[in-house]
Amino acid sequence: MRGGAGRAGWLFASPALVVIAVFFFLPVLAALVLSVTDFDLYALADIGNLRFVGARNYLRLFETPLFWKALGNTLLFVVLGVPLSIAMSLGTALLLNAGVTRLKGIFRTALFAPVVTTLVAVAVIWKYLLHTRYGLINYALGWFGIDPVDWLGDPNWAMPAIVLFAVWKNYGYNMVIFLAALQNIPPDLYEAARVDGASAVQQFRFVTLSALAPTLSLVGILTMAGYFQLFAEPYVMTQGGPLQSTTSVLYFMYEEGFKWWNLGSASAVAFVLFLIMFAVTLLQFYVARRWSRA
Numbered sequence: 567m568r569g570g571a572g573r574a575g576w577l578f579a580s581p582a583l584v585v586i587a588v589f590f591f592l593p594v595l596a597a598l599v600l601s602v603t604d605f606d607l608y609a610l611a612d613i614g615n616l617r618f619v620g621a622r623n624y625l626r627l628f629e630t631p632l633f634w635k636a637l638g639n640t641l642l643f644v645v646l647g648v649p650l651s652i653a654m655s656l657g658t659a660l661l662l663n664a665g666v667t668r669l670k671g672i673f674r675t676a677l678f679a680p681v682v683t684t685l686v687a688v689a690v691i692w693k694y695l696l697h698t699r700y701g702l703i704n705y706a707l708g709w710f711g712i713d714p715v716d717w718l719g720d721p722n723w724a725m726p727a728i729v730l731f732a733v734w735k736n737y738g739y740n741m742v743i744f745l746a747a748l749q750n751i752p753p754d755l756y757e758a759a760r761v762d763g764a765s766a767v768q769q770f771r772f773v774t775l776s777a778l779a780p781t782l783s784l785v786g787i788l789t790m791a792g793y794f795q796l797f798a799e800p801y802v803m804t805q806g807g808p809l810q811s812t813t814s815v816l817y818f819m820y821e822e823g824f825k826w827w828n829l830g831s832a833s834a835v836a837f838v839l840f841l842i843m844f845a846v847t848l849l850q851f852y853v854a855r856r857w858s859r860a
Contacts, residue, residue: 601833610827623834633835635810636818637842642725643732643814644793651733651789652782655740660774662741663748674745678738685735689802692731693718696803718804721811728799728812736792740785747781748774783854787847794843815839 602620603609609616627633658677662670680688695701696717704714717727751774759769775782797816800806806813806821815835823832 597833597836600830601837603830605830605833607827610829619830623831624838627831627834627838632810632813633815633818636813636815639725639810639812640794640796640814640816643729643796644790646726647729647732647793648786648789650729651737651793652740652785654733655737655785656744656778658737658741659744659748662745674742677741680735681738683735685798686802688735689731689799693803696727719808721809724804724808724812728796728803731803732793732796732799736789740789743781743785744778747778751777779854779857783850786854787850790846790850791843794839794846 601623602618604617604619604623662673662677695703698704698714698716698719701717703717707713707715715723717723755773755777756769759773764772795816796814797820800812800814800817801820804812806817816839819832819835819839822828822835
C-alpha cells in the first residue's frame, strides 16, 4: 500500500521535477561547463573555436581590479541595505499590528504597493526625483537651506541613494511576513510578561524578538539573497557609475557576457557569486542556531 502511494506521489510530482530539471539544473550545468571554457563571440560564430581553459577564467577574474571593486560595492549594498530593510519592515509591521493606525487594510495595501510595481519604471521615477537641479528631493532640502546634492553623480552619494531606493521598493514584502508572524504570537505571553513587571522594552526583547527568531532568520536569508543580486537599480539609474561606484557583481557579469561577449568569464562570475551567497547563508544559519539556543 505504501509502495503504491509512493509511486503515485512520484508520478504526480514528475511533471514539476521535469520542468525543474529542464529549466534550472540543465542551464546551471551548462553555465558551469561554460565557466571552464573561453566561450566568446568567435565560439558563438563557430563552435570549433571553443577551447577548454580550466580554471583560467576564475584566476583571471581574481586578477581583475574591477571585479574586486564590484564585489566591494555589492557587499556595501548588502551591509547597508539588509539591516535597514529588515528594521524598516519590522517597525512598520509593529505599528500596523499595534493598532495605532486606522484603516489598516488601506495602509497595508499602500505600503505593499512598491513591491508589485515594475522595478524599471519606479527606478526611472526615482532617477528624476534625485535629479540635481529639478528633483523634488533637492527641492525639499532647499526649504531647510541645504544645498542640492548630486545624488547619482557623486561617488560618495550614488550607492546610498540606490540603497534608499531599494529599501523603499522591497521592504513591504518583509513587512507582510513580519505582520503575519506578529499576529501568531499568543497574547497570553504579553499578559504574563506584564504581570511579572516587564516593561515595553523588555516585552519586545524577550517576547516579540524571541517569538520572531525563526521569521527573522528567514527574512534575513531572503533579503540577503535578493540584495546580493543587485543589477536593475544601477543599470537604470547610474549605468555602474560614477567612477564605477555602483558597479555590482551582476552588473560586471552582464558587461562581461553581453557587452564584451566573454560568456565563459561571465559564467565564472556567476558561480563565484553563488559561492559567496552560499557561504553567507551558512553563516546566517549558524548565527540563527546560536541565537535560538541562547
